[in-house]
Ligand code: FES
């Protein structure tokens with residue numbers, strides 16, 4: 001067993017897990033944060049995306065022990081009892097989640113992107129989310145949700161892409 | 167030297183975290199439920215529902231907050247985990263299965279093989295599929311044994327210790343070969359063809375004789391996996407009253423319930439299936455997979471048993487979209503009117519029947535396309551091969567034939583020098599047209615749709 005101390009969603013935690021436990025397994029099974037999903041276990045789908053010290057990470061690919069002393073943010077840590085997080089709200093409003101299994105990962109990847117505080121284009125949003133797969137929506141609504149959330153949070157505007165035929 | 171400093175720093179941080187946490191932990195506080203108390207209803211949900219308005223989903227908020235409980239997010243006290251051993255060989259006779267080594271592995275609580283299942287066969291139209299192959303393996307993804315252990319990792323480790331002796335049988339991978347008389351019979355039937363459909367309308371031979379041009383081409387499509395983001399998952403609990411409760415990602419629970427009762431030889435009222443939000447189905451979760459297996463493992467161990475497919479299980483053992491071989495022959499007049507069409511469809515069903523019959527029927531009816539064809543002859547066959555099995559997937563045979571007849575249409579338009587849109591409008595259904603099976607159609611909008619669509623996406627401009 002390995003002892004790990006870390007911060008999850010702003011709370012200090014200590015956990016004791018077998019050394020081969022991934023961060024995802026530990027979050028889901030030891031700490032009960034089941035919002036992050038296991039889609040593939042090999043880093044292909046992004047359903048397990050969480051933020052570790054502010055960076056988007058596939059939680060299925062890193063060991064729990066590697067998060068020692070780090071600050072982890074999961075989907076459960078976004079909204080508070082007082083405030084609905086703008087990304088979650090935007091995703092709800094544009095119906096960006098159908099079965100919703102990709103949702104928590106998508107939203108966390110979006111948070112990491114918006115937190116970088118850069119000027120974004122639609123294409124850059126698509127590139128940044130390319131590690132997150134969704135089988136239901138066809139991505140259109142998800143990108144719409146990200147654009148809305150980005151504009152809401154940063155106050156910046158994303159230029160609308162021109163339709164192919166005028 | 168440098169390293170030492172690093173280690174020291176780290177220890178300090180770690181210790182301070184532990185100290186704070188100890189204070190927090192006494193008395194222990196359950197996890198915070200992180201959702202806002204009052205959000206109000208999304209503006210999109212307040213409008214009168216109408217076409218063209220923005221829509222939202224009632225469960226979207228729960229999904230976004232990470233609060234939706236899929237099967238894998240549920241835990242029951244004392245729950246253990248099951249994993250399935252896959253054959254890894256396409257076609258073989260099973261000579262022996264030895265699970266004794268696996269049972270000695272740490273954490274292993276029970277194993278199960280096919281012969282322990284009361285009725286080891288299921289399927290929506292033909293009951294030709296075993297839950298765990300006990301006699302013959304018919305595709306590499308066939309399950310051959312199951313292990314239940316305290317952790318998933320222990321169950322996976324134990325799978326490697328299961329010893330199985332196989333005697334290889336000939337592989338049949340090509341559906342056209344499989345149809346031949348001398349092909350190896352995968353299910354010991356007279357033929358590998360297990361379903362046929364025919365549609366005949368008018369007189370094709372006469373139609374071909376009246377045509378100015380004859381076009382022939384064979385089209386093929388490949389196997390497609392649904393890849394739902396959530397792998398198949400279920401939790402089984404066998405209680406002291408001999409009742410089984412299954413939480414499952416099944417899409418069609420009533421059908422599944424009947425199958426589970428049949429395979430377990432239980433009256434149907436002893437089986438309770440609880441469905442929850444499914445993380446993507448697309449047709450791939452319409453049938454039972456491991457439900458009876460985990461029910462039996464639960465009976466053996468007296469604990470709730472959870473089984474979640476690995477992504478590999480998902481690809482090799484769950485159903486897929488049928489690959490088709492489609493031979494088209496069409497007779498055309500000079501003006502571009504379809505005079506006659508002959509179609510031969512071969513549906514590669516993989517190892518088991520599943521929904522192939524239904525798929526074949528639909529493909530057959532739709533294979534002529536939305537076009538008026540006086541003289542039509544369609545022959546369709548579903549064939550066993552020793553490949554991953556096929557089943558329901560969005561469209562049920564429609565996308566395959568659509569690809570074929572529309573490609574065929576484009577080929578013919580190019581050869582005849584007629585505009586692709588023009589040739590379609592010339593042959594498309596009208597109000598009151600009859601489908602190949604004689605159904606008279608009402609509210610036919612195919613022409614309007616074609617015209618409107620081509621206008622919207624700039625077909626004319628693109629043609630220039
Ligand atoms: S589960 Fe981690 S990337 Fe798919």
Ligand code: FES
Nearest residue numbers: 098099134135136
């Ligand atoms: S909403 Fe189903 S996978 Fe994205």
